[in-house]
Amino acid sequence: MRKLLFESLFQSALTEPRPARDEAAVAELARSLDRAARRRLGRSLSIREVDAGSCNGCELEIHALNNAFYDLERFGLKFVASPRHADVLMVTGPVTKNMREALERTYAATPDPKWVVAVGDCALDGGIFAGSYAVTGCVSAVVPVDLHIRGCPPSPTALLQGLLALVEATR
Numbered sequence: 001m002r003k004l005l006f007e008s009l010f011q012s013a014l015t016e017p018r019p020a021r022d023e024a025a026v027a028e029l030a031r032s033l034d035r036a037a038r039r040r041l042g043r044s045l046s047i048r049e050v051d052a053g054s055c056n057g058c059e060l061e062i063h064a065l066n067n068a069f070y071d072l073e074r075f076g077l078k079f080v081a082s083p084r085h086a087d088v089l090m091v092t093g094p095v096t097k098n099m100r101e102a103l104e105r106t107y108a109a110t111p112d113p114k115w116v117v118a119v120g121d122c123a124l125d126g127g128i129f130a131g132s133y134a135v136t137g138c139v140s141a142v143v144p145v146d147l148h149i150r151g152c153p154p155s156p157t158a159l160l161q162g163l164l165a166l167v168e169a170t171r
């Protein structure tokens with residue numbers, strides 16, 4: 001025990017260094033997205049995240065938008081707990097048979113105008129889960145999809161770029 005404590009005094013940190021972030025680029029993307037949402041909707045964008053069967057890798061990147069590192073709420077963009085308050089549904093994973101009805105009901109509960117963003121390669125075509133007995137299929141097989149953001153998983157910056165492109169394209 002004493003040896004362990006002694007070693008820990010001189011050992012460097014075991015955690016990985018945090019990824020490089022272009023603060024100015026992220027801030028500009030988030031501001032542009034907020035401006036575009038206000039032009040389109042007259043207010044900030046509200047996002048409801050739906051995990052339809054992912055491995056949670058995509059969720060980690062989506063949640064990162066809310067952490068102290070990216071801190072998306074400082075630009076007015078927010079995640080909401082109910083689809084009834086959402087403008088955008090961000091759906092991850094292939095749609096499992098267990099989640100199909102939940103996704104359909106979430107889509108039905110989201111007021112118009114609404115957008116569906118399929119996040120990650122699994123949402124696009126099933127990814128590594130394609131063909132599984134537990135999977136219904138990709139997100140667009142269950143609800144209409146307005147945008148796919150590719151990646152396994154896509155980075156928070158890619159998520160912001162995708163949302164901005166979506167809102168600007170539907171202006």
Ligand code: SF4
Binds near residue numbers: 092120121152
């Ligand atoms: S795209 Fe990759 S990170 Fe996202 S749910 Fe599929 S396997 Fe996981």
